Amino acid sequence: MHDDIDQIQRIFIKELELYFGSDEKRIRHAKKVLHYARELLSKEQADPYVVIPAAILHDVGIKAAEEKYHSSAGTYQEQEGPAIAGRILLDKDYDDENIYEICAIIAHHHTPGPQETINFKVLCDADWLVNLADEMDTTDIPALKIAIDKIFLTETGKKMAKEIFLP
Numbered sequence: 001m002h003d004d005i006d007q008i009q010r011i012f013i014k015e016l017e018l019y020f021g022s023d024e025k026r027i028r029h030a031k032k033v034l035h036y037a038r039e040l041l042s043k044e045q046a047d048p049y050v051v052i053p054a055a056i057l058h059d060v061g062i063k064a065a066e067e068k069y070h071s072s073a074g075t076y077q078e079q080e081g082p083a084i085a086g087r088i089l090l091d092k093d094y095d096d097e098n099i100y101e102i103c104a105i106i107a108h109h110h111t112p113g114p115q116e117t118i119n120f121k122v123l124c125d126a127d128w129l130v131n132l133a134d135e136m137d138t139t140d141i142p143a144l145k146i147a148i149d150k151i152f153l154t155e156t157g158k159k160m161a162k163e164i165f166l167p
């Protein structure tokens with residue numbers, strides 16, 4: 001698949017909508033993460049051909065996790081997500097090397113290691129920009145400052161988080 005990135009985005013959003021069907025909450029979440037990923041991509045030297053499909057498909061494992069384990073726990077999502085995302089990407093003839101990297105990101109996107117690629121960092125930061133308000137009390141400013149410095153992996157992500165969450 002050699003389409004331009006906007007075309008690729010449209011294709012995989014359509015696939016995401018087909019996959020989640022009436023589960024609009026998941027679709028909305030992915031679109032928000034995609035929005036932040038694109039903003040991060042304008043400042044960080046990451047690969048949009050990896051980051052954009054990863055942002056759209058990063059949580060596809062949640063449906064299988066809920067069906068199989070009646071749980072949306074991160075570990076089940078990480079376990080189930082890569083095979084589903086991989087199938088969607090393969091089906092569209094996406095580049096093998098990119099599929100491999102996207103699936104590797106999805107497989108541990110809640111559990112970053114000490115050495116991650118910039119593509120991973122951008123996806124992770126975009127997800128946290130959406131999730132932070134659900135995960136912690138955003139009125140506790142000192143705790144929030146510490147959390148932002150710890151959680152966000154790129155300078156742009158930290159800056160955006162401060163602009164969004166700090167008064």
Ligand SMILES: [Fe+2]
Binds near residue numbers: 127
């Ligand atoms: Fe997510």
